[in-house]
Amino acid sequence: MIEAARSFIWLNARVLEQRRFAHLFDDGPGEAVATAVLAYRNDDGGFGHALEPDGRGPESQPLHTYTALSLLDEVGVTEHAERACDFLTTITHADGGVPNCLDTGHDDLRAPWWQPSGDSDLLVTALLAGVLHKMGVEHAWLDGATQFCRRHLEALTKTHPYEAAACVRFLDHVPDRPRAEREAERLGKLVREQGLVDVGGGKAHEGYAEGETHKPHDYAPTPDSLARRWFSDDEVNADLDALAAQQQDDGGWTFPWAAWTPVTTYEWRPIVTIKALQALRAYDRIS
Template sequence: MIEAARSFVWHHARVLEQRRFSFLFDGGPAEPVVTAIAAYRNDDGGFGHALEPDGRGPSSQPLHTYTAVKLGHEVGDDRFAAGAADFLAGVANPDGGVPNCLATSRDHPRAPWWQVAEDSDLLMTALAAGVLHEAGVEHPWLDRATGYCWRRIDELAGSHPYEIGACVQFLQHVPDRARAGAAAARLGALVRAKGLVDLGDGQRTEGYAAGETHKPHHYAATPDSVARPWFSDAEMSRDLDELAAARQDDGGWTFPWPAWTPVTEFEWRPIVTIEALLTLRAYGRMS
């Protein structure tokens, strides 16, 4: 599996994913990963330039910035986190939340689902706050963002899979562990009650593409995830079997959402390939 994936990455991946694969699976150094991430950084402390493939423009965006901090932390380097927090504070609303897509992206190519908005977005704020907690950041904006996330999570009566997944990442790292555990249990009940997980029945969420489903491993990518108790051992095992079997003949995995411009297929597939390998390794499905 690793040999096939390595070949796939060398054939198709950006330098960032090549360096990341080397660090994660071949004992490669961390610094080249950090150097590759830095190429996407802007002077405002945020990140752009299609770090997250669906936003093609150069302007700093919250999702790119979250991704940069996450990848840096993955290799043990949090040098971008403080600047990211400053950038996010600068684009946040008074309630502490940040929009999903800033107006600075308006004149540049982006996926149809990257809709410019001013309103605070739970999905984006939960991702950003969660990764900064993971990186050990202390920042006045993070305190306000954390309060915003708690308020919104406590009020959730309905949601969609990507938003729930972002809340899981927030709950995984927020310091108040007792409150996080209780909130995760409530979200798990909501996911099961509303059918927001594909347990082999082809769950379909309104507004998502055909086949764009969330399976147990999308919520619980590691056994220590706060979402792992949502699923039985049998459900998790079947899902991991299906994930392993989804590897394509070229050695990589693919993704279920639309490739709205050709380059995104080539950029997304190495990313989801690495994520699939990490999940399978975390669950003991590969050495």
């Protein structure tokens, strides 16, 4: 499995994903990953340049910045987080949340589902706050974002898969662990009651592409995630069996959402291939 994936990555991936694969599976240097990530940084401290493939164009965006922070955290590099927080401060609303997408005036350079709403977005704010807590960052932006996430989580009665997955990433790392565990338990009940997890033959959520469902490993990519408690051992094992079986003949995995411009197919597949391998390794399916 690893050998086939290695061939796929070297034949198809961006330099960034090649460096990530080398670091994660071949003892490559983390500094090379950080260098590749920083190539996407802008002078404002945020990140752009299609780091997250569905947002094209050079401008800094919240999701690009989250992706950059996650990758820097993956290799233990934290010194660039403060500048990223400074950028986030410039786009944050009075309630402490950030928008899902900034209106840069270039509608043709982003996926149709990247639509600026003008409001604070729980999904993106939770992702950003979660990774910054994981990195151990202290910044005024994070204080306000944490309070925003807590307020909205406590009031949450209806959600969707991507938002729920982002919220549990926040809960996995936010301080006050007893409170986080209580909120995660309540969130898990919402996920199960509202049918937001596919444990076999599930239908895509309204507005998603056919087959675009969230599996147990999407909520709990590692066994120590709070979301692991939402699923039985049988459900997790069946999910991991299915994930392993989805490796394609070329050694890579593919994705269920729409490819709105051709390049995204080539950029997303290496990313989801690494994600699949990380989940399988976290659950001891591969060494």
